[in-house]
Amino acid sequence: MEIFDSKNNCCGCSACEQICPKNAIKMKPDDRGFLYPVIDNSLCVECGACKRVCAFQNGYEKNRAQKAYAIKHKDFNTRMTSRSGGVFIAISDFILEKNGSVYGAAFDDDFSVCHIRTTNKSERDRLKGSKYVQSNVKDTFSNVKQDLKNGMYVLFSGTACQVGGLKNYLKNTDTSKLYTCDLVCHGVPSPKIWKEYLNHCEKKYNGKVTNANFRDKTLGWNAHKEAIWIDGKKYNSNEYAYLFNDNYISRPSCFNCKFTNLDRPADFTLADFWGINNILPEFNDNKGVSLLLVNSSKGAEVLEACKKDIECFECDLQKSAKPNPNLYMSSQKPKDGDYFWNNYEKYGFEKALNKCYKKVFWVKLKIRIREKSNKVKRIFKK
Numbered sequence: 001m002e003i004f005d006s007k008n009n010c011c012g013c014s015a016c017e018q019i020c021p022k023n024a025i026k027m028k029p030d031d032r033g034f035l036y037p038v039i040d041n042s043l044c045v046e047c048g049a050c051k052r053v054c055a056f057q058n059g060y061e062k063n064r065a066q067k068a069y070a071i072k073h074k075d076f077n078t079r080m081t082s083r084s085g086g087v088f089i090a091i092s093d094f095i096l097e098k099n100g101s102v103y104g105a106a107f108d109d110d111f112s113v114c115h116i117r118t119t120n121k122s123e124r125d126r127l128k129g130s131k132y133v134q135s136n137v138k139d140t141f142s143n144v145k146q147d148l149k150n151g152m153y154v155l156f157s158g159t160a161c162q163v164g165g166l167k168n169y170l171k172n173t174d175t176s177k178l179y180t181c182d183l184v185c186h187g188v189p190s191p192k193i194w195k196e197y198l199n200h201c202e203k204k205y206n207g208k209v210t211n212a213n214f215r216d217k218t219l220g221w222n223a224h225k226e227a228i229w230i231d232g233k234k235y236n237s238n239e240y241a242y243l244f245n246d247n248y249i250s251r252p253s254c255f256n257c258k259f260t261n262l263d264r265p266a267d268f269t270l271a272d273f274w275g276i277n278n279i280l281p282e283f284n285d286n287k288g289v290s291l292l293l294v295n296s297s298k299g300a301e302v303l304e305a306c307k308k309d310i311e312c313f314e315c316d317l318q319k320s321a322k323p324n325p326n327l328y329m330s331s332q333k334p335k336d337g338d339y340f341w342n343n344y345e346k347y348g349f350e351k352a353l354n355k356c357y358k359k360v361f362w363v364k365l366k367i368r369i370r371e372k373s374n375k376v377k378r379i380f381k382k
């Protein structure tokens with residue numbers, strides 16, 4: 001049995017591992033740190049369940065995005081500790097208030113990222129904030145199934161490929177109490193490289209990582225810098241942000257993503273509202289605005305119930321989606337291809353990081369100088 005023919009066709013959602021009736025599949029990391037299913041042929045009975053469940057290759061049930069909203073959570077602290085406007089907290093509160101369970105991506109004790117099940121607000125707060133690394137969903141799909149069988153309300157949040165995988169996995173389950181959120185996603189970086197980066201910070205600043213934030217909002221919502229705390233002291237950097245934003249460390253399937261469009265697997269799609277200044281400038285205080293796409297009647301019903309906790313404006317769907325490229329196309333492989341990986345394999349992380357950082361830095365500097373000189377030219381023309 002072969003589940004995928006090329007790494008471009010496996011997003012690592014793990015639906016195949018969790019659906020296998022013989023436990024013959026285990027997700028194992030490759031040399032770049034991405035999880036792929038590996039079959040134990042001595043247990044496999046070739047039933048084909050693993051191939052059938054694959055949302056990446058076979059498609060998924062589509063909810064067409066219907067409406068777009070600009071949203072800010074009314075609680076300022078909630079917004080500051082979320083990536084964009086904190087809309088996820090309002091949605092998940094709705095489920096927790098019904099004694100339901102909320103699933104999403106959290107840091108583990110060692111700052112690796114995995115999906116967890118939460119049933120109260122303090123645990124759920126661990127899901128706040130985007131972690132720009134692929135989350136390991138572990139056995140959460142089977143836990144969701146169990147919760148639904150027990151009659152609970154469930155909210156599952158994750159990348160669109162994870163939500164697509166979950167929904168295919170639940171094909172024969174009653175999902176009337178299941179609510180789902182997917183994210184607009186630039187691509188998921190390698191967990192191995194995230195670990196390498198944390199080790200690099202520990203060496204550089206001579207201590208232990210005690211906290212991490214992939215985008216430090218205290219510098220403004222637009223600032224693309226991470227914050228790492230070493231023994232409680234905060235250090236800002238854009239080294240990891242450069243690798244992530246320039247797609248050097250993304251999973252191969254992210255360049256072949258099937259979910260970068262307005263046909264969404266989830267009831268909601270969450271994103272940063274990057275076009276807010278052209279649509280609703282007075283709403284932008286540089287502390288974060290969420291773009292929320294409502295894709296189903298279930299989504300519309302929850303949004304209505306959340307309105308007490310959020311400031312919310314309906315916006316034109318097409319105009320709101322346009323400035324967010326990953327709503328209509330996959331991220332592109334870097335022009336220099338596997339430059340990071342080739343250097344990583346040859347020289348190790350430090351050198352690969354250094355080389356890519358310098359490249360991105362010079363490209364960004366050139367763009368900035370060109371923009372500044374165009375501005376000066378325009379002033380002189382007047």
Ligand SMILES: Cc1cc2nc3c(=O)[nH]c(=O)nc-3n(C[C@H](O)[C@H](O)[C@H](O)COP(=O)(O)OP(=O)(O)OC[C@H]3O[C@@H](n4cnc5c(N)ncnc54)[C@H](O)[C@@H]3O)c2cc1C
Binds near residue numbers: 128130158291
């Ligand atoms: C890898 C990644 C790439 C992204 N790329 C873009 C982009 O290109 N454009 C854009 O507009 N938005 C992108 N986002 C989404 C954006 O960062 C915010 O998550 C979104 O705006 C919601 O913000 P919030 O304030 O409501 O919630 P936040 O508090 O920021 O996010 C919480 C939610 O994100 C989920 N989450 C966090 N990390 C992960 C992860 N590693 N895997 C799966 N789920 C995760 C949690 O489960 C929870 O549902 C990306 C998110 C991730 C994780």
